[in-house]
Amino acid sequence: MKKKPMKKRVIGFVKKLIGVAVVLGIWEAVVKIFHIKKYILPSPVLVFQSLFDPAKAAKNDWWLHIGTTSGEILLSFFVTLLAGVLLALLIAWSKPLNKMIMPVIVLLNSIPKIALAPLILLWFGYGLQTNVFVAVLVAFFPVVINTVTGLIEIDDNLLDLVNYLGASKRQVFMKIRIPNALPHLFAGLKTSATMCVTGSIVGEFIASKNGLGRLLRSAQANIDMATMFACLLLLSIIGLIFFKLISLAEHACMPWSDLGGGEE
Amino acid sequence: MEEKKTLLSIRDLKKVYTTREGELEALGSVSFDVGRQEFVSIVGPSGCGKTTLMRIIAGLMPQTSGELIVDKDYFDPQKDVGFVFQKALLLDWRRVIDNVLLPIEILKLDKKKYIPRAMELLELVGLKGFEKCYPNELSGGMQQRVSIARALIHDPKLILMDEPFGALDAITREKMNFELLRIWAESKKTVLFVTHEISEAVFLSDRIIVLSARPSKMVGNVEIELPRPRTLEQKLLPEFNRYALDIYNKLEVK
Structure with a gap:
C-alpha cells in the first residue's frame, strides 16, 4: 500500500547501476594495469564482446542455452512447488502420516543430494528429465519442511477462536492453517529457487547437450575464459530475475505482509 | 420478567x-x-x-x-456463544470486515446477509471506515474492538x-x-x-x-x-x- 515514490525508486536504481559500473571499471583497470592474460582473467570488455559482438556471439547459440537452462529451472521449480505443497498438506493433515513420513524426509534430507546426480544419470539417461530431477531433488526439502512447519505450528489460541464455534478440520485448514503457512512457504520457495538454479547447472554438467552449464563445461575445455564468465553473468541474471518474480508473487499473495503497525 | x-x-x-x-x-x-x-x-x-x-x-x-x-x-x-479472548487474535491475512465475518463462515451461514450487520457492529465499536484495513494497521485497542464486533456478529445470546x-x-x-x-x-x-x-x-x-x-x-x-x-x-x-x-x-x- 505504501509504495515508495517514483523519484526515490529511480534514484535507488541509479545508485545500484553506479555500484556495478564502479566494480566493472576496477576490474577492467586491474586487467589492463597488471597485464593479466585473458586465459586467466578476461576483461569485462571481452566478456561483453563474447555476448554481444555479432562475430564472436555467433559461435555460441546464446538464446538456445539461456532458454534451455531457464526452462529447466522453471520446470523444476513448479514441480518442487506442487509436489512439496501436496506432500506438506498430507503430512500436516494426518498425524500417523506425519510420524511415518517426517523421519524419512529428515533422513533423505541429510544425503548430499548433488552426490546422487551420477546415479540419476544412470536411471534417467541424458536429457532434460535428468536435469529437472536433480534440481527437484535438491530444492524439494526446504519447501516441504517449511510448509509443514507453517501448517502445524500455530498459536493454539487461533485454533480456539474457530474451535469454540465447532469448526471442521477442513475449515481449520482453509481458514487458519493454510494462510498461516503462506509466509513459511514463500521462505522455503526462496531457498528452493536458488537450489533449483544450482541443481539445473549440476544436472547440465553431468548430462546435457544444451544449456549454460553445458556451455560452461565446453568453454572450460577450450580455456575460453570470456565465454565462461559470460555464462556466469547470465546465470546470476537469471537467478536474480527468478528471485524477483518470487518476491512479486509473495507480495501479490500476501498483501498484508508489508504493512507497518499503525497508531490510533 | x-x-x-x-x-x-x-x-x-x-x-x-x-x-x-x-x-x-x-x-x-x-x-x-x-x-x-x-x-x-x-x-x-x-x-x-x-x-x-x-x-x-x-x-x-x-x-x-x-x-x-x-x-x-x-x-x-x-x-x-461469542468469545472475546485475552488477545485480540485477529487473522493477519484478513481485512477487518472479513475478521468480523469469520464466525459466519465457520457456522456456514449466508455471508452476504451478514455484511450490513458487520458494518453496523464496526460502527457500534467505533471503527466505522476501518473495514478495509488489515489488523496490523490498527492499534491494540482498535484490534480488541474488532474482536468484540467479531464475537457479536452471529448474534450470540x-x-x-x-x-x-x-x-x-x-x-x-x-x-x-x-x-x-x-x-x-x-x-x-x-x-x-x-x-x-x-x-x-x-x-x-x-x-x-x-x-x-x-x-x-x-x-x-x-x-x-x-x-x-x-x-x-x-x-x-x-x-x-x-x-x-x-x-x-x-x-x-x-
Whole structure:
C-alpha cells in the first residue's frame, strides 16, 4: 500500500547501476594495469564482446542455452512447488502420516543430494528429465519442511477462536492453517529457487547437450575464459530475475505482509 | 420478567489436570446461575481457574465432573456463544470486515446477509471506515474492538470475555469499559466477564462471582446494586468502595 515514490525508486536504481559500473571499471583497470592474460582473467570488455559482438556471439547459440537452462529451472521449480505443497498438506493433515513420513524426509534430507546426480544419470539417461530431477531433488526439502512447519505450528489460541464455534478440520485448514503457512512457504520457495538454479547447472554438467552449464563445461575445455564468465553473468541474471518474480508473487499473495503497525 | 430467567446453570463444576507431578485441581466445585441479559463478572487471583471455567463453558475442554445446564430450546452452546479472548487474535491475512465475518463462515451461514450487520457492529465499536484495513494497521485497542464486533456478529445470546482488556493501558481500558457497557445495553446480551481487577468488576457488573486461589472455591456471589447507566462518579461513592472492600475481604487480602 505504501509504495515508495517514483523519484526515490529511480534514484535507488541509479545508485545500484553506479555500484556495478564502479566494480566493472576496477576490474577492467586491474586487467589492463597488471597485464593479466585473458586465459586467466578476461576483461569485462571481452566478456561483453563474447555476448554481444555479432562475430564472436555467433559461435555460441546464446538464446538456445539461456532458454534451455531457464526452462529447466522453471520446470523444476513448479514441480518442487506442487509436489512439496501436496506432500506438506498430507503430512500436516494426518498425524500417523506425519510420524511415518517426517523421519524419512529428515533422513533423505541429510544425503548430499548433488552426490546422487551420477546415479540419476544412470536411471534417467541424458536429457532434460535428468536435469529437472536433480534440481527437484535438491530444492524439494526446504519447501516441504517449511510448509509443514507453517501448517502445524500455530498459536493454539487461533485454533480456539474457530474451535469454540465447532469448526471442521477442513475449515481449520482453509481458514487458519493454510494462510498461516503462506509466509513459511514463500521462505522455503526462496531457498528452493536458488537450489533449483544450482541443481539445473549440476544436472547440465553431468548430462546435457544444451544449456549454460553445458556451455560452461565446453568453454572450460577450450580455456575460453570470456565465454565462461559470460555464462556466469547470465546465470546470476537469471537467478536474480527468478528471485524477483518470487518476491512479486509473495507480495501479490500476501498483501498484508508489508504493512507497518499503525497508531490510533 | 424475562431478565430473571436463567440462561446458564453451573452445578458443581470441577476440573482436574493430570500433570507429571500428579493431579492439579484447576477448578474446584463451582456452582452459580447466570440470568438472561445479566452482566456477571468472575474475579479471582491468577491461576484460580477463571480461564478454565470459560473454556469449559465455551466447549473448548471437557469438565472433570459437574454439569452445565442450559435451556436447549432457547440456547445452543455451540452457536449462541461469542468469545472475546485475552488477545485480540485477529487473522493477519484478513481485512477487518472479513475478521468480523469469520464466525459466519465457520457456522456456514449466508455471508452476504451478514455484511450490513458487520458494518453496523464496526460502527457500534467505533471503527466505522476501518473495514478495509488489515489488523496490523490498527492499534491494540482498535484490534480488541474488532474482536468484540467479531464475537457479536452471529448474534450470540451469551458473550464470554476472558480478561479482554488486560493488555491495554489504563486509559484505553477505562474507555473500553464504557464502550462495553454501551454495547451491552444496546445489544441486550448476557455477558460473563473474567477479570482480576476488582474495581473494574464492580463498575461493570450486576453480579460478581468471587473465586479463591487454588484449590479454587467459590467464596462469594455479590449482587451489585448500583444504578445504571454507570458513571465515573459512582466510583467515588461509599457503596462502590464497600462492594470492593467486601470482595477484597472474601479474597482474604489483608
